[in-house]
């Protein structure tokens with residue numbers, strides 16, 4: 164089944180005729196990629212505004228790191244981190260997603276202007292589906308094997324693409340059963356979440372198979388350790404490899420790229436959409 168042409172996230176309807184860019188706003192002291200640089204609400208808000216100016220189609224605000232080995236954050240602290248940021252960025256003109264697995268944080272975030280829930284547990288926490296059922300928000304259902312604290316210890320699959328696809332298919336079905344329209348759903352193989360570099364590469368290769376689930380696929384490879392594994396560079400030196408990964412994912416059908424470097428990703432994707440014969444936004448009539 165082909166992916167639906169639009170994505171409905173609360174009051175926003177996004178067309179999916181070109182790959183969309185989701186800009187990451189981490190309000191955390193310990194994220195793997197930007198390690199506390201935007202931890203204060205003021206810094207996070209300024210960063211979010213900069214990402215919108217760079218062309219982010221969606222912002223993804225998170226108050227809990229899910230990097231390998233990270234420990235859970237309690238609900239009060241997570242709310243303290245994200246709510247002031249959501250209230251400030253909800254009016255920037257692009258849909259805002261809340262990156263959380265806690266139903267209470269989802270509920271408060273949606274009440275504070277978020278239009279999407281990005282859940283690395285794919286709404287498996289008790290009560291999470293009910294929060295989405297009672298809203299018109301979008302949802303990203305992500306695959307993870309295990310939990311962040313231990314997920315990279317010994318990830319194992321017989322058929323990583325088949326198993327991830329079956330899991331995501333079952334989560335789409337659970338959402339459909341709860342009355343969540345397919346146009347509100349996105350799926351994500353969860354690069355780096357309980358996967359070795361080989362598993363991640365197999366998933367990138369097999370991304371078109373996830374596209375046959377009939378909802379848009381989101382890919383988050385930006386600055387991840389699989390890229391470090393390939394090129395042998397630390398997290399601050401992975402821009403070129405992140406752009407390569409974003410293009411490869413988009414070429415294999417990913418409709419949303421979750422990235423830290425929005426402007427550079429937009430430029431890279433503009434080349435792809437031009438080659439594919441789609442019009443990059445805002446460049447109509449450009450000559451040379």
Ligand code: HH2
Pocket residue numbers: 187189191193194195196197225227228229230262281282283303305351353354381382383384421
């Ligand atoms: N990756 C991270 C966090 N959330 N959500 C989805 N849907 N897909 C992903 O690949 C994904 C995600 C990890 O990246 P980051 O937010 O930069 O780091 P941290 O979890 O350490 O805050």
